[in-house]
Amino acid sequence: MESIISAFKKVKDQTPLVQSITNYVVMNNTANALLSLGASPIMAHARSEMEDMVSIVGALVVNIGTLDEYWVESMLTAAKKAKSLQKPYVLDPVGAGATTYRNQTLTQLINCKPDIIRGNASEIMSLASVNIQTKGVDSTNTSDEALDAGKRLSNETGAVVCISGEVDYVILGEKIGKVKNGNPLMAKVTGMGCTASAIVGAFAAVEKDYFTATLAAMTVMGVAGDIAAEKAEGPGTLQLHFYDALYQLTPEKLEEKAITEIL
Amino acid sequence: MESIISAFKKVKDQTPLVQSITNYVVMNNTANALLSLGASPIMAHARSEMEDMVSIVGALVVNIGTLDEYWVESMLTAAKKAKSLQKPYVLDPVGAGATTYRNQTLTQLINCKPDIIRGNASEIMSLASVNIQTKGVDSTNTSDEALDAGKRLSNETGAVVCISGEVDYVILGEKIGKVKNGNPLMAKVTGMGCTASAIVGAFAAVEKDYFTATLAAMTVMGVAGDIAAEKAEGPGTLQLHFYDALYQLTPEKLEEKAITEIL
Amino acid sequence: MESIISAFKKVKDQTPLVQSITNYVVMNNTANALLSLGASPIMAHARSEMEDMVSIVGALVVNIGTLDEYWVESMLTAAKKAKSLQKPYVLDPVGAGATTYRNQTLTQLINCKPDIIRGNASEIMSLASVNIQTKGVDSTNTSDEALDAGKRLSNETGAVVCISGEVDYVILGEKIGKVKNGNPLMAKVTGMGCTASAIVGAFAAVEKDYFTATLAAMTVMGVAGDIAAEKAEGPGTLQLHFYDALYQLTPEKLEEKAITEIL
Numbered sequence: 026m027e028s029i030i031s032a033f034k035k036v037k038d039q040t041p042l043v044q045s046i047t048n049y050v051v052m053n054n055t056a057n058a059l060l061s062l063g064a065s066p067i068m069a070h071a072r073s074e075m076e077d078m079v080s081i082v083g084a085l086v087v088n089i090g091t092l093d094e095y096w097v098e099s100m101l102t103a104a105k106k107a108k109s110l111q112k113p114y115v116l117d118p119v120g121a122g123a124t125t126y127r128n129q130t131l132t133q134l135i136n137c138k139p140d141i142i143r144g145n146a147s148e149i150m151s152l153a154s155v156n157i158q159t160k161g162v163d164s165t166n167t168s169d170e171a172l173d174a175g176k177r178l179s180n181e182t183g184a185v186v187c188i189s190g191e192v193d194y195v196i197l198g199e200k201i202g203k204v205k206n207g208n209p210l211m212a213k214v215t216g217m218g219c220t221a222s223a224i225v226g227a228f229a230a231v232e233k234d235y236f237t238a239t240l241a242a243m244t245v246m247g248v249a250g251d252i253a254a255e256k257a258e259g260p261g262t263l264q265l266h267f268y269d270a271l272y273q274l275t276p277e278k279l280e281e282k283a284i285t286e287i288l
Numbered sequence: 289m290e291s292i293i294s295a296f297k298k299v300k301d302q303t304p305l306v307q308s309i310t311n312y313v314v315m316n317n318t319a320n321a322l323l324s325l326g327a328s329p330i331m332a333h334a335r336s337e338m339e340d341m342v343s344i345v346g347a348l349v350v351n352i353g354t355l356d357e358y359w360v361e362s363m364l365t366a367a368k369k370a371k372s373l374q375k376p377y378v379l380d381p382v383g384a385g386a387t388t389y390r391n392q393t394l395t396q397l398i399n400c401k402p403d404i405i406r407g408n409a410s411e412i413m414s415l416a417s418v419n420i421q422t423k424g425v426d427s428t429n430t431s432d433e434a435l436d437a438g439k440r441l442s443n444e445t446g447a448v449v450c451i452s453g454e455v456d457y458v459i460l461g462e463k464i465g466k467v468k469n470g471n472p473l474m475a476k477v478t479g480m481g482c483t484a485s486a487i488v489g490a491f492a493a494v495e496k497d498y499f500t501a502t503l504a505a506m507t508v509m510g511v512a513g514d515i516a517a518e519k520a521e522g523p524g525t526l527q528l529h530f531y532d533a534l535y536q537l538t539p540e541k542l543e544e545k546a547i548t549e550i551l
Numbered sequence: 552m553e554s555i556i557s558a559f560k561k562v563k564d565q566t567p568l569v570q571s572i573t574n575y576v577v578m579n580n581t582a583n584a585l586l587s588l589g590a591s592p593i594m595a596h597a598r599s600e601m602e603d604m605v606s607i608v609g610a611l612v613v614n615i616g617t618l619d620e621y622w623v624e625s626m627l628t629a630a631k632k633a634k635s636l637q638k639p640y641v642l643d644p645v646g647a648g649a650t651t652y653r654n655q656t657l658t659q660l661i662n663c664k665p666d667i668i669r670g671n672a673s674e675i676m677s678l679a680s681v682n683i684q685t686k687g688v689d690s691t692n693t694s695d696e697a698l699d700a701g702k703r704l705s706n707e708t709g710a711v712v713c714i715s716g717e718v719d720y721v722i723l724g725e726k727i728g729k730v731k732n733g734n735p736l737m738a739k740v741t742g743m744g745c746t747a748s749a750i751v752g753a754f755a756a757v758e759k760d761y762f763t764a765t766l767a768a769m770t771v772m773g774v775a776g777d778i779a780a781e782k783a784e785g786p787g788t789l790q791l792h793f794y795d796a797l798y799q800l801t802p803e804k805l806e807e808k809a810i811t812e813i814l
């Protein structure tokens with residue numbers, strides 16, 4: 026728990042710059058969540074500035090939600106640049122398994138060696154070559170099968186793998202962290218998973234132990250979600266209060282509310 | 289009324305996957321509205337996955353708000369695929385009449401035989417070749433002239449035509465449905481029309497009588513808008529409560545509040 | 552002050568059409584702010600309709616936040632068309648100084664002779680060739696150095712230059728206006744600067760004295776921000792109440808709350 030609080034304080038103190046190459050649907054949410062948290066968002070995707078931009082940021086988050094051929098090339102360029110500069114590269118494999126094009130793109134992006142991969146159970150299972158039929162982008166169940174897939178994916182890639190759902194799992198080889206915070210209503214707000222990935226990026230920018238960074242980020246997400254859900258009457262009010270909760274979150278409150286454990 | 293309630297229950301029960309190829313401005317709203325309603329949103333536009341994606345969804349909604357050459361090609365590919373699979377294809381002709389390019393694109397998209405066309409009065413009149421000068425994208429008046437245009441457009445295309453405004457009209461040939469729910473403040477929130485089209489898509493995915501599907505969708509929009517407007521102090525709070533209202537809407541509440549008639 | 556109130560009334564009376572070629576992150580905010588203010592937003596960027604679209608709007612706002620090669624060409628086409636039709640052209644140089652590509656693009660956009668340039672201190676300093684290192688897109692401090700840069704940029708380009716921050720400065724040659732309204736929490740909502748530029752566009756569409764238009768727009772932004780901040784508990788609630796405040800703003804309230812002076 027101490028390392029989570031410590032990582033949270035670093036984010037607040039250092040205002041890390043996080044570059045998101047993400048989908049159109051969630052850009053606004055993502056930027057607002059980073060600002061509320063105390064980080065600083067940059068959204069940029071032009072090939073003409075990709076390497077320059079990656080050079081000035083603290084972390085890169087790649088999210089393929091509304092990918093196309095132009096954007097994929099920028100994602101690959103940015104990922105390679107981030108790795109060459111030893112900056113954290115976070116991958117959010119939105120809709121993995123839904124189309125051949127997504128799968129091919131994800132193979133390329135995984136070949137660039139992401140430090141952290143965060144998705145829902147069906148996405149992680151699809152990445153780990155588990156033969157499942159994806160049901161869109163909003164799956165939330167995490168079975169033992171998913172957990173096994175996460176372990177395999179972590180072993181194959183060397184990345185920290187995060188499976189978010191009712192309970193969030195953070196996996197590095199045999200090491201597993203669990204975050205029990207969060208509320209089902211969060212799944213009714215678009216882009217909460219994408220927001221989680223962006224927040225993971227903010228933590229990875231300041232905390233070089235990426236297992237801890239990811240666990241801390243998911244704890245902060247979940248705690249802010251819990252606080253917001255107490256005040257919410259539906260998805261609209263939830264999203265609103267989520268930003269306020271992130272903004273008001275203190276190390277003390279985080280420690281009080283966190284339900285995080287390492288197995 | 290019974291058929292509207294029945295369609296609403298089907299949406300809640302079946303969680304239809306709705307693919308929107310829509311404009312950047314409203315993607316977030318649209319996705320949130322679908323989630324709040326109980327449907328599942330997918331936003332995708334890459335040529336490399338268009339046919340694959342259409343194959344797994346329950347309905348396709350095409351909205352030309354921020355069209356460009358790349359997106360138009362994807363829209364056409366997706367529309368053709370949806371038709372070949374007999375999946376519902378909904379067209380939202382944002383800004384029809386504003387530029388030659390929009391008009392040419394709409395001719396192509398209408399040639400793909402949309403099942404449902406939803407727009408405001410000036411857009412529908414423009415599509416029906418009524419010689420009017422469009423005043424941007426936010427027109428709300430529905431005159432007899434617009435209604436005539438809607439009938440003509442429905443007859444020419446075979447599509448269900450919906451003209452949304454203070455009163456929403458749903459037209460199939462000589463059959464006309466009216467929805468009197470909704471609040472003028474909704475026109476002060478960007479993308480409420482686009483949201484309506486997405487919700488029409490969700491209903492069309494589960495209700496093969498597209499006249500009923502469209503009438504049900506517009507009733508749900510209007511009722512949720514009425515509930516939200518009671519709590520709202522302006523456009524900001526309206527949008528927020530709109531999602532909550534959609535989320536909390538029950539068949540009983542819908543029946544109680546609906547002011548829908550078939551002429 | 553009278554000229555500010557008068558400009559505000561013109562916006563309310565004339566519902567100016569404002570075309571924004573802006574970044575993906577803020578399109579939704581920008582459109583909502585314009586609607587709440589009483590203006591009418593159009594977002595369009597396709598090369599195939601750029602000249603047609605500029606022909607029907609009252610003002611053009613170009614914001615390079617998520618620029619790429621396609622969009623830049625559209626921006627340049629639109630800017631030239633606006634100038635040829637003597638319509639106001641507002642430039643928001645997001646992230647100036649961050650990459651070479653941004654700087655080169657801004658040189659081209661400034662060569663198209665913007666009537667108004669609005670940015671934060673680091674962006675304006677970068678444009679005026681002051682040798683600073685940009686710290687992302689959220690800088691808010693305005694030093695004397697920035698003010699000097701603003702004067703120089705105004706003299707070099709002939710444009711009204713607005714530096715927004717804790718105090719907003721509006722500069723035309725030696726003439727300087729100051730707006731002391733606004734709240735630090737506004738910097739925690741993404742796109743508030745971009746929203747300011749869009750509102751500047753709405754005022755410039757109806758008020759040909761662009762110094763007055765810009766000063767009035769920034770005053771309206773600041774006053775709406777003040778009203779919203781009174782009710783806000785964080786960035787989420789601030790944004791929400793900001794739209795409501797804009798929507799409810801009257802000339803009387805604006806006059807009562809404005810802290811604007813011309814030096």
